[in-house]
Amino acid sequence: xxxxxxxxLTAAYFTTGERVLSExxxxxxxxxxxxxxxEPNTVLNIHVNQSLNLPxxxxxxxxxxxxxxxxxxxxxxxQEYLFGFGGELWKESGYDGTHWTESKDDYExxxxxxxxxxxxxxxxxxxxxxxTNPGEIRVAIEKKRGSAxxxxxxGIVAILLGLIMRFFASKAVQTTMxxxxxxx
Amino acid sequence: MRGVVIAIVVVVALLAVITYAALFFPSTRGYGxxxxxxxxxxxxxxxxxxxxxxxxxxxxxxSRSGPGVRSGGIHGGK
Numbered sequence: 315x316x317x318x319x320x321x322x323l324t325a326a327y328f329t330t331g332e333r334v335l336s337e338x339x340x341x342x343x344x345x346x347x348x349x350x351x352x353e354p355n356t357v358l359n360i361h362v363n364q365s366l367n368l369p370x371x372x373x374x375x376x377x378x379x380x381x382x383x384x385x386x387x388x389x390x391x392x393q394e395y396l397f398g399f400g401g402e403l404w405k406e407s408g409y410d411g412t413h414w415t416e417s418k419d420d421y422e423x424x425x426x427x428x429x430x431x432x433x434x435x436x437x438x439x440x441x442x443x444x445x446t447n448p449g450e451i452r453v454a455i456e457k458k459r460g461s462a463x464x465x466x467x468x469g470i471v472a473i474l475l476g477l478i479m480r481f482f483a484s485k486a487v488q489t490t491m492x493x494x495x496x497x498x
Numbered sequence: 499m500r501g502v503v504i505a506i507v508v509v510v511a512l513l514a515v516i517t518y519a520a521l522f523f524p525s526t527r528g529y530g531x532x533x534x535x536x537x538x539x540x541x542x543x544x545x546x547x548x549x550x551x552x553x554x555x556x557x558x559x560x561s562r563s564g565p566g567v568r569s570g571g572i573h574g575g576k
Contacts, residue, residue, distance in 0.1 A: 317514045324518075328525055355527040355534070388537075396537040401549035423548035426528030428536060463530035463544050464521040472514055479510065486503050 315476030321469030328465065331359065331458035339437055339451040343384070346453050347434035348391075356427050357458040360435070362386065363420040365449035366405040379406035382448050383440040388425065391432040399423055424458065 337346050341364070349358075368378050385400030401421035408414055427433060437451055528534050530542040532551040540551055 317511070317518055321518055321521075324525075357528040357531060388533075397532060398552040399532070399549055400552070421549040423541075423551065424531040424545070425551075426531045426534040428528075428533055460525045461527070461529045461531060461534075462525070463542065464524045465518070467544060468517060468521055472518075475510070475514075479507065483503050483507065486500075 315473055315480070318469045318472030318474075318476055321465045321472055325462040325464075325466035325469060328460040328462040329458065331357075331456045333454060334358075334457045335453070335455040337453050339453065341439065341441075341448040341450055343436070343438035343451060345434055345436050346455070347389075347432075349433045349435070349455065351427050351430050351433060354428055354430050356430075357424055357460055358427060359422060359424050359456040359458055360386065360399070361420065361422040361454040361456070362401065362437070363452040363454075364403050364439070365419050366403060366417065366445075367447045367449070368405055368407055369444060369446045377406055377408035379404065380445055380448075381405075381442060382445070384421075384451060385438055385440075387436045388427075389434040389436055393434055393436075396433075397425075399425070424461075426461070 335346065335349060339346065362384055364382055364384055366380050366382055368380055370378075381402055381404040383400060383402050385398060387398045388396045390396055401423075403417075403419050403421070405415070405417035405419070407416075435453065435455075437453065439448070439451070441448060524530075530545045531548070532541045532553075533539060534542075538553045540553055541548060
């Protein structure tokens, strides 16, 4: 069980890192970079944020909503497409006895860059017709120490296995003690 | 009986330590995230919480936010 806890702590260690870049882009997107990757298989955490402003007026549901789909593309040094990602951000408000507002204004993902070199990220947005003054896109990129997944999974499995083994070990000891008492 | 239990515990502990050490190989190589093993590889099923990724430009073309993705806020959809 101890190795399980050590494994979870190791997983936590791999989630730490250092910020390598933080940029603000216009609401419709733009290019981020260059990002220098010194070693192959570097893990980057990409955090994307855009604040949205609600339009005036309400829908037939009595709510007021807006959204923005922010997509990004990972590009190489020649600005050739490698892979992409995207996520929807939204904001909605309404009234059901009290005023409420709910929103999702950011997303993040971890990616592994298999090669060393220079990379760029290109962002673009899709907005609903009549979207009012969406905010700037803020992108923060953090270089992680590695992937937390293997040690996290192993940590959980090891702790569960440890608990099961402890249960059966105590049962075995009890049985042995019972047999020795009967023998006496 | 007690000896057998101790032997099992020692063997399992040794296997656990070996496995723990061996896992540094995939961990330091970014296992499980999009791009691990090549740019065309998506994230593993063990990675949750990240947003969607696309590994082919043609899949994205002509469809807002890729295949099967709802858009337009929490009341929206395709």
